[in-house]
Amino acid sequence: MNESTSKYENVSEVANLKSGHKMVFHQLKMNKMAMIGLLIIISLAFIAIFAPFIAPHDPVEQNLEKRLLSPSREYPMGTDELGRCLMSRIIYGARVSLLVGVITVGIITVIGVTLGLISGYFGGIMDEIIMRFVDVMLAFPGIILALVIAGALGPGLFNVMLALAMVGWTGLARVVRSSVLSVKEKEFVESARALGCTDLYVMTRHILPNVMTPVIVLATLDMAFIILAAAGMSFLGLGAQPPIPEWGAMLNSGRAFMRTAPHLTTFPGLAIMITVLAFNFLGDGLRDALDPRQQQELKE
Numbered sequence: 583m584n585e586s587t588s589k590y591e592n593v594s595e596v597a598n599l600k601s602g603h604k605m606v607f608h609q610l611k612m613n614k615m616a617m618i619g620l621l622i623i624i625s626l627a628f629i630a631i632f633a634p635f636i637a638p639h640d641p642v643e644q645n646l647e648k649r650l651l652s653p654s655r656e657y658p659m660g661t662d663e664l665g666r667c668l669m670s671r672i673i674y675g676a677r678v679s680l681l682v683g684v685i686t687v688g689i690i691t692v693i694g695v696t697l698g699l700i701s702g703y704f705g706g707i708m709d710e711i712i713m714r715f716v717d718v719m720l721a722f723p724g725i726i727l728a729l730v731i732a733g734a735l736g737p738g739l740f741n742v743m744l745a746l747a748m749v750g751w752t753g754l755a756r757v758v759r760s761s762v763l764s765v766k767e768k769e770f771v772e773s774a775r776a777l778g779c780t781d782l783y784v785m786t787r788h789i790l791p792n793v794m795t796p797v798i799v800l801a802t803l804d805m806a807f808i809i810l811a812a813a814g815m816s817f818l819g820l821g822a823q824p825p826i827p828e829w830g831a832m833l834n835s836g837r838a839f840m841r842t843a844p845h846l847t848t849f850p851g852l853a854i855m856i857t858v859l860a861f862n863f864l865g866d867g868l869r870d871a872l873d874p875r876q877q878q879e880l881k882e
Contacts (some may be wrong), residue, residue, distance in 0.1 A: 598639040609871035613850035616867020622860035634809035639667035642825040650843045665833065668845065671827035672751040672853050678739070678828045679857065683805045683811045686743045686750070690808075691801050694751035698758025699785050699793075700827055705768055713759070716752045724749045732820045741827075742812055742821045750808065754800050761793035768792075795872045803869055813854050829854050 610616055622790060628634055638658070646663035653660045659669040701712040719727075731745035774784050813830030815821045822828030822836075824837065829850040836846025 585717050585785055607871075610867050613867040613870060615863045616793030616871075618869065619860040619863030623855060623864060626676050626857060627679060629673055630680050633677050636665070638668035639670045639671045641666065641670040641673070641827045643667075650839065650846075652843075653845060660843065662832070662846055663839060663843075668832075668849055672829070672830060672849055674827040675829045675832065675850070675853065676857075678822060678826065679809050679812065679854075682739060682743055685811070686746050686808045687804050689743070689747040689802060689803050690750040690754060693747070695758050695790070695793075695797060697751070698880045699762055699790065701755065702759035702762025703785055703789065704783065710758075712755070716755055719749065719752045722749075725814070728811065729815065729818070729820065730856070732815055737820050737823055738744050739812075739822050739826070742815050745815075746808055746811055750804060752815065754797065754804075755762045757795055757796050759797060759802060765789050765792045799865055799872060802861055802865035806858045806865065808856065837875040858872045 610620075618716075638656075645661075646664065648657075648661050649663055649665040651661040651665075652655055657667050657669065659667075659672065662668055662671070697712050701709045726746040727749045728742075731847060732741050733746055735741035735745065771784060771788050774788050812821055813828070813833070816828045816830030817834045819834065823833045824831070831846055832850040833854075836843070836850065838844050
C-alpha cells in the first residue's frame with residue numbers, strides 16, 4: 583500500500599512539474615520583449631559557435647593597404663586601423679564575450695549558491711561568518727574592486743573573469759540565504775529530517791530545487807552585467823590583449839579614429855548594447871514568468 587501511494591505521489595509530482603514548466607513557457611511567450619531577447623541570444627550563440635564559417639575574413643589578418651576603409655560589399659562593416667575586417671572581428675568577438683559571460687556567471691553561481699545554502703541552512707556561527715564577509719565585500723563598489731583585483735593580477739581575459747567572479751557572488755549568496763531561511767521551515771523539509779536524511783541530501787534534494795527561481799533570474803541578469811563589465815575592463819586595457827577580437831578592446835583601439843572612421847566604435851558599441859539589452863529583456867521576462875503569483879493567476 584505504501585509503495586503504491588509513493589508511486590502515485592511521484593507521478594503527481596512529475597505531472598505538476600511538467601504543468602509548471604508549460605505555464606512558465608506560456609508566460610514567457612506572452613512577453614514580446616523577452617522573446618526578442620531570447621531570439622537575439624540564440625542568434626549570438628549560433629554566430630559564436632559557427633564563427634569560422636560565417637566570418638568573411640580572418641579576424642587577425644592585417645592589410646595596411648586597406649586600413650580604415652568604410653563599409654563596402656567586400657567589408658560590410660569596414661576595416662580597422664590595421665586593415666582587418668571589422669565584421670569578422672565582431673563575429674569572433676561574440677564568441678569571446680559569451681564565453682567570458684558563461685564561465686564567469688557559472689563560477690558566481692556555484693560560489694553564491696553554495697555559500698548561501700550553507701549560511702541559510704546551518705545558521706549560527708557559520709551564518710555570521712559568511713554574511714559578515716559578504717557585508718565587507720559589499721562595502722566596496724563591485725566594479726572598482728574588480729578593477730583593483732584585475733590590476734593586481736595583470737591584464738588578460740582569465741584574470742578579468744577571476745576578478746569579476748570574486749566580487750559578483752555576494753548578491754546571489756544573500757538572495758539564496760533568504761530563500762533557504764524560508765524553505766527550510768516547510769513541512770517537507772522537516773519530514774526529510776525526521777526520516778534521518780543527511781544535511782547534504784536535504785540541501786541538495788529538497789531545498790536547492792525550491793530556491794532556483796531567483797538563481798535563474800539573477801544568473802541571466804548577471805550575464806548582461808558581466809559582458810558589459812568585461813568589455814569595460816578590456817576598454818581600459820585590463821582584459822583581452824591584441825590581437826584577440828573583443829568588443830571592449832575594439833572600442834578602445836577605435837576611439838582615436840572617431841572622427842575619420844566612426845564605424846570603428848559604432849559597430850562594437852552596438853554589439854555590446856544589443857547583447858546586454860537581450861539578456862536584460864530575457865531576465866525581466868523570466869522574473870515575471872517564474873513569479874508564483876503569475877503562475878497562480880494562470881491556474882485560476
